[in-house]
Amino acid sequence: MNDVKKPAVYGTWPSPITAAVVAEGAVPLSQVMVQGDAIYWLAGRAAEAGRTTLLRRRGGEVRELTPAPFNVRTRVHEYGGGACHVAGDTVWFSNFADNVIYMVRGDEAPVAVSRAGQQRHADFVLDAPRQRLITVREDHSAGGYPVNTLCAVAFDGTETVLADGADFYSSPRLSPDGRTLAWLTWDLPRMPWQGTELWTARVQDDGTLAGITRVAGGAHESICEPEWSPSGVLHFVSDRSGWWNIYRAQGGAIDTVCRHRAEFGLPHWVFGMSMYGFQPDGTIVCTYIEEGVSKLARIVDGALHTIDNPYQEIRELRVMGDAVALLAGAPTIALELARIDLATGARTVLERSIANLPDKAWLSEPESISYPTMGGGVAYAFYYPPRNAEYDAPDGKPPLIVISHGGPTGMAASTLKLATQYWTSRGFAVLDVNYRGSTGFGRAYRDALKGQWGVADVEDCVFGARHLAVRGDVDPERLIIRGGSAGGLTTLCALTFHDDFKIGCSYYGVSDLAGLDADSHKFESRYNEYLIAPQPEAQALYRERSPINHTDKLNKPMIFFQGLDDKVVPPPQSEVMVQALRERGVPVAYMTLEGEGHGFRKAASIVATLEAELYFYQRMFGLAAGPELVAIDNLPQAE
Missing domain, CATH: 2.120.10.30 (TolB, C-terminal domain)
Structure with a gap:
């Protein structure tokens, strides 16, 4: 491979990690079970x-x-x-x-x-x-x-x-x-x-x-x-x-x-x-999360004895005699199903979520960072710098995409995801934030979001972007925030109540907390009492924190993606917000997907949304963009 890279503006680099590769390559793997020697x-x-x-x-x-x-x-x-x-x-x-x-x-x-x-x-x-x-x-x-x-x-x-x-x-x-x-x-x-x-x-x-x-x-x-x-x-x-x-x-x-x-x-x-x-003799084999990173170990007489392995995220573990089967990944390993012999340490990969990974020269490896946030707290994130085997930017700093995960009691992990590499290989930096409320850092960190949803999570995303801008890693004038579900509320609040981000992207995100209560399914029907406050005391806070009530403060371009069969965050949560932005003259795009619920499963949906999202960013930042992939209302006319 030629060591001399071609010059190209950040955000425009050609990449073999296409949306189709993301959709076709990432096979969701789950629910490992073992029986005898069968997995x-x-x-x-x-x-x-x-x-x-x-x-x-x-x-x-x-x-x-x-x-x-x-x-x-x-x-x-x-x-x-x-x-x-x-x-x-x-x-x-x-x-x-x-x-x-x-x-x-x-x-x-x-x-x-x-x-x-x-x-x-x-x-x-x-x-x-x-x-x-x-x-x-x-x-x-x-x-x-x-x-x-x-x-x-x-x-x-x-x-x-x-x-x-x-x-x-x-x-x-x-x-x-x-x-x-x-x-x-x-x-x-x-x-x-x-x-x-x-x-x-x-x-x-x-x-x-x-x-x-x-x-x-x-x-x-x-x-x-x-x-x-x-x-x-x-x-x-x-x-x-x-x-x-x-x-x-x-x-x-x-x-x-x-x-x-x-x-x-x-x-x-x-x-x-x-x-x-x-194990048959009663010995416990376990995985645990320490500062956001998974470890594998035996417990003997109350003490942990770690077992060497290449993984930093272990999602599931099943013990099968003197071996374990697990779903796991790492910064250079996409999620895979593997068997590890506990006596010899030998590892056999049984199934990969991505059969054909790009060469490592195309892959950005994350830096695990912590940084100060509001109120003297500390937040955690994984920072992915732009990386491309053939292209580099002649000057300037890259745009940054901040990812706010769902849940909000979820967790960002460092396992290789082509959906992240799709951006970094095109010249975007990515910050995947474990804001207060995230799993993997103990109950106190999880409970730090109690009563603070739409505030603490937003602050941690904002402070993370500022931290990288001050370090000189990213362009402070080209900051993007994107999130799905609960992360969509974080995204909308960041754009509505702060001035740092220039563009936002919401995947089936929450915009109206009162509407979420009205439409919510049983499992999450009272979740907002913890995240915000019990009713009727919450009504004022609902109005205060719901972006739909503050569209006069939102003047940043946004793109929304919504599954029409979503029962967790129903379509009205996106539709009302989109209409408000249209009426205010703010550039906005809205893509709906038939037959999709809370999270998109179809390859065609994954391809369409990723390509439309990239197109939207490029149009908003004045970068080269191909044929129209999604209609953008209130798009400024080129001078």
Whole structure:
């Protein structure tokens, strides 16, 4: 390769990392499961209308168990997860189109074991002696908010409620002898990372539950991931110390398995997450997050013994004897499914989310930074400088794209993402911000967003951009902010209440907090009480922080992307804002996508939105732009 790079203005560099490469290359991988020497996982199929399929690897053979049109997905809590379960040679899964649970024995075709209807199921566990599944059921048949329960689904389709009365249920887990069931509950207005309760009960011969007992938890303790050890001791993750650490309940007492200033759990946005497991002798193998970076370790006598590996983000971990299967990534490794031999350290990559990565000369590696923010606090982010194998800018500083992640109780990780490299390889710098409220830095950091949504997160994005401008890394006159969902509110607030950013991009973002309350689904229906304030006290703050009420202060060009089937942040959240900007004469573009919900799954949608976003930035900054890819209202006429 020629070492002498061609000159080109930042933001215009040609790149082989096209929108089509981003869409086709990043296969969503999730829900790793193990059984004997077989490994199962879910993979997205963007080219097949965004469906998700179940794969099994045994020996050296990979087999698809759910061919089209099956779509292994559930919408319990709208975010889903936990859509399948494996035991022996049999898999059960929820099919998205009809909410039916299907069973796959070996290599046979799927067979329905439940009835179609308004009942959604997630987070299955097999109750083998009673020939049934125990699931989290969400019943939408009565209209209004659904009713959530623990439910037994017999293989003849009969459904029996085992536990009800709480607003939410998750994580049903049977003890090894099948005699005790553990599960989690929580009630509105709490979210599960604020406060949950861990329960157990005896499973009687007729399948009903008796002796229901609260083991731990409450309004101010978040518990997740209950699991039974091989010897039948209940373990769970709790943040009672300020950090999600692992505990065990035995003989009426609760003991700390390992105390460490790190996170051994994640917010319960989806079902089926796993960050620890047991070897046959009871040794715990775990992953934990320390200052935003994942580690892999064994716990022996309360002490962590780290296991060398190349990853900085580990999303899921399953223990399989003397090995682990995990989903993981790093700055130069896109998310992949791998098996690590715990005795030898040998690593085998079983599936890559990106089959053909660009040469490293095209890839920007992030710098992990921290910087001061408002009120003497500290915020965290990953900074990606522009990088291109063939082009460089003759002078000046690059434009900066600040990314505000969703959630807002989410987390930015450093795993290689082509969606980020799409920008850096074209001459944009990128700052991926873990603002106050983000996961991975302990409960105090997470709770720093309590009552401050639309303020603290915005400040951290603004201060991050200023920090890089002062360092001399970026052009302070070409600062962009983009975000999706909750990150969309951060984006809109940053543009409305601060003058630093020149352009914004909102993917299915929140603009009207009162409207969000009115349209929200059950899971997040009271989330704003934590993020802002309880009603009716919140009404004034809602008006104050909702960008829709302050369009007179917003004079920066914006582009909006919205899935028309979005039930989490419905289309009116974007449409009202777009119309307000149109009426005020501010340059604005709006792209809607049929058949897309909260997050875009179809390859065509990913391509269209990325290309339109780039086109919008280039037009707004007066850079070279090709044919019109999205209509821009109020576009100034060229002089």
